[in-house]
Amino acid sequence: MMDCKKALSETGGDIIKAIEFLRTKGLASAEKKASRTTAEGRIGSYIHDSRIGILIEVNCETDFVSRGEIFKELVDDLAMQVAACPQVQVVATEDVAETIATIGENMKVKRFVRYNLAAEGRIGSYIHDSRIGVLIEVNCETDFVGRGEIFKELVDDLAMQVVACPQVQFVSTEDVPKSIVEKEKELEMQREDLQSKPENIREKIVDGRISKRLGELALLEQPFIKDDKLLVKDLVKQTVASLGENIKVRRFVRFTLGEDTD
Numbered sequence: 001m002m003d004c005k006k007a008l009s010e011t012g013g014d015i016i017k018a019i020e021f022l023r024t025k026g027l028a029s030a031e032k033k034a035s036r037t038t039a040e041g042r043i044g045s046y047i048h049d050s051r052i053g054i055l056i057e058v059n060c061e062t063d064f065v066s067r068g069e070i071f072k073e074l075v076d077d078l079a080m081q082v083a084a085c086p087q088v089q090v091v092a093t094e095d096v097a098e099t100i101a102t103i104g105e106n107m108k109v110k111r112f113v114r115y116n117l118a119a120e121g122r123i124g125s126y127i128h129d130s131r132i133g134v135l136i137e138v139n140c141e142t143d144f145v146g147r148g149e150i151f152k153e154l155v156d157d158l159a160m161q162v163v164a165c166p167q168v169q170f171v172s173t174e175d176v177p178k179s180i181v182e183k184e185k186e187l188e189m190q191r192e193d194l195q196s197k198p199e200n201i202r203e204k205i206v207d208g209r210i211s212k213r214l215g216e217l218a219l220l221e222q223p224f225i226k227d228d229k230l231l232v233k234d235l236v237k238q239t240v241a242s243l244g245e246n247i248k249v250r251r252f253v254r255f256t257l258g259e260d261t262d
Contacts (some may be wrong), residue, residue: 040066043111043133043255045125046079049147053123054079055135056097057255058111061105066130074099074107082112085121102225111261113253121146121250126159141245154247156240157224160254161232164225171249172233173214173221180217184210219249 013141022122056079074096082088091109100107113135115123121139136159140146160169170176188194188206197205215221220233230238240247 003131005111008245012101015019034195039255041096041107042066042072042075042078042130043127043257044075044130045127045133045135046083047081047123047125048123050124051117052083052111053125053135053137054083054238055125055253055255056082057110057133057257059108059110059258060103063181065105065226067104068103070099070103072128072130076110079112082114086114111255113255115251115253118250120154121247122155124152124159126154128163130256131254132163133144134159134252136162137250139248139250140243145243147244150239150242150243151247157226157235158219158232158249159252161222161225162219165169165222165258166254168219168222168254169217171251173211173224176214176217181210181214183198184213219252226249 001172006165039059040061043055044056045056046054056075058071058075058078060071060099065071078091078096082091091112096107096109115135115137115230117123117137117139119139120141120143121239123137124136125135127133136155138151138155138158140151145151151169185206188209204210206236220231222232224230224232224235224238236249
């Protein structure tokens with residue numbers, strides 16, 4: 001109320017100018033808050049018709065604000081906005097200035113990823129406690145299968161699997177870059193327990209260790225979280241047999257709140 005009176009006084013009683021005065025004051029306050037550290041926040045997602053998917057991280061200063069309805073609504077709205085604007089590549093602080101002014105904390109849109117379905121299938125997401133999020137694309141052959149419950153359940157399970165396996169970085173062992181394979185081999189060859197072994201034996205041991213390491217990095221090689229006697233690749237094969245269509249896990253991305261992205 002005092003701010004309103006001051007605004008009217010400053011603008012000679014002109015209501016329109018008073019509104020603009022208050023808005024300017026709010027944005028100026030937001031600019032001051034924008035210099036403060038943002039370490040908390042939320043990871044959110046938005047999926048449109050299973051064909052467009054957004055994963056987004058928005059940061060604020062405190063856990064209290066991050067779990068509030070205003071901040072949650074902001075994150076949901078930003079994810080939807082990015083989905084609706086395919087040309088958008090960056091979200092600036094100015095775009096959330098009004099919410100900064102309302103809540104009284106600095107906020108920052110740290111990053112987002114957009115997936116557009118490359119073939120038939122589904123884009124899905126899984127968010128755990130607003131602190132870990134996964135966006136995943138899984139392809140099949142027909143729209144009919146892509147919209148069915150069995151395929152949907154598979155996509156949801158795979159997204160949850162990625163969240164549960166922080167070491168997983170690739171879909172399959174074939175996706176692991178050669179540079180990583182060579183680096184792993186170099187490290188293994190230098191291990192002390194292998195130095196006394198004959199070279200041919202050493203090569204076999206190293207190949208076995210590398211194969212195990214690559215399996216740890218690949219989604220398809222993980223024990224399924226709902227049945228650890230079943231590997232993820234076998235779950236996919238079972239679904240292929242059930243639906244009668246080829247299925248391919250095309251890609252995924254994982255966000256963990258506050259992680260270093262440099």
